[in-house]
Amino acid sequence: MQLLILTVVLLTLATLGYRLGRGRALASTGGNPRLLHSLPSYHGYYVAMWCGLPALLLVAAWLALEPSVVRMLVMSGLPADVQTLPEERLALLFNEVRLVASFGKAPSTPAVGVAAEQYLSLRQLSFAAMAVVSLVAAVLGLTAAQRWIQADLRARNRVEKVVSVFLVGCSTVAIFTTVGIVLSLLFESIRFFNAVPITEFLFGLHWSPQIAMRSDQVGSSGAFGAVPLFAGTLLISFIAMMVAVPLGLLSAIYMAEYANPKFRAIVKPLLEVLAGIPTVVYGFFAALTVAPFFRDLGISLGLSVASESALAAGVVMGIMIIPFVSSLSDDVITAVPQSLREGSFGLGATRSETIRQVIVPAALPGIVGGVLLAVSRAIGETMIVVMAAGLAANLTANPLEAVTTVTTQIVTLLVGDQEFDSPKTLAAFALGLVLFCVTLVLNVVALHIVNKYREKYD
Amino acid sequence: MSLALSLPETDSRLAKVTARDVNVHYAEKHALKHVDLDIRSNEVTALIGPSGCGKSTFLRCVNRMNDMIENCRVTGLLTLDGDDVYDRKIDVVQLRARVGMVFQKPNPFPKSIYDNVAYGPRIHGMARDQGELDEIVMTSLERAGLLAEVKDRLLEAGTGLSGGQQQRLCIARAIAVAPEVILMDEPCSALDPIATAKVEELIDELRENFTIVIVTHSMQQAARVSQRTAFFHLGELVEVGDTEQIFTNPQHPLTQGYITGRFG
Ligand SMILES: Nc1ncnc2c1ncn2[C@@H]1O[C@H](COP(=O)(O)OP(=O)(O)OP(=O)(O)O)[C@@H](O)[C@H]1O
Ligand SMILES: [Mg+2]
Numbered sequence: 112m113q114l115l116i117l118t119v120v121l122l123t124l125a126t127l128g129y130r131l132g133r134g135r136a137l138a139s140t141g142g143n144p145r146l147l148h149s150l151p152s153y154h155g156y157y158v159a160m161w162c163g164l165p166a167l168l169l170v171a172a173w174l175a176l177e178p179s180v181v182r183m184l185v186m187s188g189l190p191a192d193v194q195t196l197p198e199e200r201l202a203l204l205f206n207e208v209r210l211v212a213s214f215g216k217a218p219s220t221p222a223v224g225v226a227a228e229q230y231l232s233l234r235q236l237s238f239a240a241m242a243v244v245s246l247v248a249a250v251l252g253l254t255a256a257q258r259w260i261q262a263d264l265r266a267r268n269r270v271e272k273v274v275s276v277f278l279v280g281c282s283t284v285a286i287f288t289t290v291g292i293v294l295s296l297l298f299e300s301i302r303f304f305n306a307v308p309i310t311e312f313l314f315g316l317h318w319s320p321q322i323a324m325r326s327d328q329v330g331s332s333g334a335f336g337a338v339p340l341f342a343g344t345l346l347i348s349f350i351a352m353m354v355a356v357p358l359g360l361l362s363a364i365y366m367a368e369y370a371n372p373k374f375r376a377i378v379k380p381l382l383e384v385l386a387g388i389p390t391v392v393y394g395f396f397a398a399l400t401v402a403p404f405f406r407d408l409g410i411s412l413g414l415s416v417a418s419e420s421a422l423a424a425g426v427v428m429g430i431m432i433i434p435f436v437s438s439l440s441d442d443v444i445t446a447v448p449q450s451l452r453e454g455s456f457g458l459g460a461t462r463s464e465t466i467r468q469v470i471v472p473a474a475l476p477g478i479v480g481g482v483l484l485a486v487s488r489a490i491g492e493t494m495i496v497v498m499a500a501g502l503a504a505n506l507t508a509n510p511l512e513a514v515t516t517v518t519t520q521i522v523t524l525l526v527g528d529q530e531f532d533s534p535k536t537l538a539a540f541a542l543g544l545v546l547f548c549v550t551l552v553l554n555v556v557a558l559h560i561v562n563k564y565r566e567k568y569d
Numbered sequence: 570m571s572l573a574l575s576l577p578e579t580d581s582r583l584a585k586v587t588a589r590d591v592n593v594h595y596a597e598k599h600a601l602k603h604v605d606l607d608i609r610s611n612e613v614t615a616l617i618g619p620s621g622c623g624k625s626t627f628l629r630c631v632n633r634m635n636d637m638i639e640n641c642r643v644t645g646l647l648t649l650d651g652d653d654v655y656d657r658k659i660d661v662v663q664l665r666a667r668v669g670m671v672f673q674k675p676n677p678f679p680k681s682i683y684d685n686v687a688y689g690p691r692i693h694g695m696a697r698d699q700g701e702l703d704e705i706v707m708t709s710l711e712r713a714g715l716l717a718e719v720k721d722r723l724l725e726a727g728t729g730l731s732g733g734q735q736q737r738l739c740i741a742r743a744i745a746v747a748p749e750v751i752l753m754d755e756p757c758s759a760l761d762p763i764a765t766a767k768v769e770e771l772i773d774e775l776r777e778n779f780t781i782v783i784v785t786h787s788m789q790q791a792a793r794v795s796q797r798t799a800f801f802h803l804g805e806l807v808e809v810g811d812t813e814q815i816f817t818n819p820q821h822p823l824t825q826g827y828i829t830g831r832f833g
Contacts, residue, residue, distance in 0.1 A: 372639070450676035453634065454739070458689040458746055459666035468688065473679045 125163030132158030161256030299540035343514035354429025359436025394498035419501035443477030483557035618801035675735035713741035733764025
């Protein structure tokens with residue numbers, strides 16, 4: 112609350128700075144803005160930035176450092192015998208101090224009560240100091256910057272510099288997050304590979320990731336051969352592509368070449384709605400409708416179909432990725448120059464001959480790129496397979512049986528209470544790493560193909 | 570038909586293509602107005618006129634390329650060898666096999682040189698076996714004056730040729746289906762003078778076997794390659810006559826103004 116008020120005050124000061132800077136800039140040229148190097152508003156922003164930025168940065172830095180400093184001070188105020196306690200005990204103790212201070216919990220020892228009081232007063236002091244320092248910084252910045260205002264001050268360049276630094280900052284957040292995720296995947300995977308050899312993981316045919324509670328337990332050592340998972344993923348993705356590629360491609364051809372514009376304007380967004388349906392909805396559609404349907408169909412044909420089959424999950428996933436295939440294909444097909452169509456029609460080709468022999472071949476690289484993107488989407492898809500494909504790590508090519516996929520297993524490995532350093536949980540990171548590598552390669556290849564194709568006609 | 574009879578000076582026996590009171594509308598825009606024009610066999614007819622006057626529109630009426638434009642409406646009578654081109658009984662596919670087209674910008678298919686030329690003959694089933702197809706491809710390339718340059722690279726992509734070669738490839742592709750009429754819409758506008766000279770030479774040779782209509786913005790080109798010239802202005806056919814007469818002794822002041830470069 113106090114912090115909010117402080118921020119509002121700082122922002123108000125910055126707004127004031129804007130008005131002052133603007134006014135001063137105008138006044139410096141006797142009210143003729145054309146004599147200024149930059150527009151008056153840039154002078155305003157310039158002053159506002161000098162006023163607000165240092166102060167806000169100070170607040171941010173203060174807030175980041177304050178907890179550890181306060182903790183150090185509080186701990187050093189504790190009796191000497193307490194200070195020699197092991198680190199975890201100290202952490203618990205400090206936690207208690209905070210609870211006592213913030214929520215009025217009764218202290219367990221008088222020492223804690225004293226510490227809690229010290230904690231409270233330290234924090235109040237710190238906040239007051241922070242408020243004073245930041246306000247001083249703001250006022251200083253404001254007065255100094257206001258003095259610097261002159262007709263030939265390059266305010267625009269300075270302001271734009273700050274804006275561009277800010278933008279770079281924003282984009283590095285995304286990049287660093289990605290790098291951080293990849294690194295954590297990598298390190299955890301390395302820990303996993305210390306426990307389970309990488310060759311066993313990549314080439315082992317048996318997957319049963321349990322760990323023993325007692326060493327003499329049956330099946331005490333888990334098996335971490337991931338081949339059944341890779342096979343299951345491939346099988347389901349393959350089924351999905353068998354559904355999505357023909358349907359998506361043919362509907363794209365229809366949309367791009369045959370449909371009249373009005374129809375297209377209505378149906379294309381409708382088709383893209385398919386991509387907007389939450390995957391969990393597809394999941395229960397697959398588990399509750401499609402899978403039983405296939406099972407009943409199988410029974411009437413005399414086949415045994417598992418109630419959770421690769422087929423059901425694959426088909427539903429295929430339907431989900433139709434829009435990926437169709438809208439990307441539609442884009443590349445419409446990007447084929449009209450002159451090629453006219454050239455073909457001009458030779459007396461029919462529409463279907465033109466599509467088969469000129470347009471699809473010309474668009475093929477782009478279509479392949481779109482399909483690869485869809486494949487990477489299929490491989491990474493989780494919810495549908497969790498709900499519809501089952502958990503049994505069967506090594507089979509039979510789509511009527513239950514299989515499991517990399518993503519499903521990651522989910523089951525991490526659901527539940529597990530220590531975070533058992534091979535069982537670490538296996539999830541290794542699987543994640545494999546998944547990441549595969550989809551990364553697919554994406555890079557696909558984007559490369561799509562771009563190369565784009566260049567050809569530009 | 571009654572209109573055709575009321576125009577005594579046209580000799581319809583010689584005419585390969587005749588247009589009588591042809592009007593074209595693009596939605597509200599009246600792009601071609603009451604055009605009467607005869608295009609004679611084994612001659613090159615040049616269509617000239619300022620930009621936007623309807624030359625391409627007229628050309629595209631002849632092989633019904635305008636069918637593909639959503640809001641385009643063609644009225645009047647257009648005949649090829651006396652048959653109404655816009656008759657319901659006419660099969661557009663056959664019509665376009667008889668009336669070939671070469672476009673302003675070379676538009677080879679992204680296929681090999683061979684397949685580009687073989688495209689038309691294949692879809693029309695013109696060759697009974699591979700040998701016949703080879704024959705058609707070779708003679709077409711030869712007649713387009715391209716064979717010598719590409720005979721060692723027939724299986725390379727047609728899009729890899731130079732602009733002038735691409736345009737001659739498109740001409741070879743058009744003549745491979747043995748059309749009777751070839752429509753050319755500014756075929757040389759993307760070409761350098763040397764390639765242009767080659768294409769012009771080619772047009773002159775092709776005249777022996779084909780009827781050619783060419784749209785051009787170059788007076789010199791019209792004068793060099795054509796026997797007859799038609800001048801369009803704002804959607805109307807202002808004047809048509811022997812090329813020599815149009816360029817030396819134009820009847821209409823607009824024609825005169827255009828060919829002497831006073832406007833357009
Ligand atoms: N697809 C179309 N939709 C609407 N109007 C069109 C279309 N094509 C052409 N027009 C209009 O019809 C008129 C004639 O166009 P056309 O392309 O026949 O001119 P042109 O004589 O070939 O010109 P240029 O020498 O520039 O090629 C122009 O006014 C043009 O704006
Ligand atoms: Mg034109």
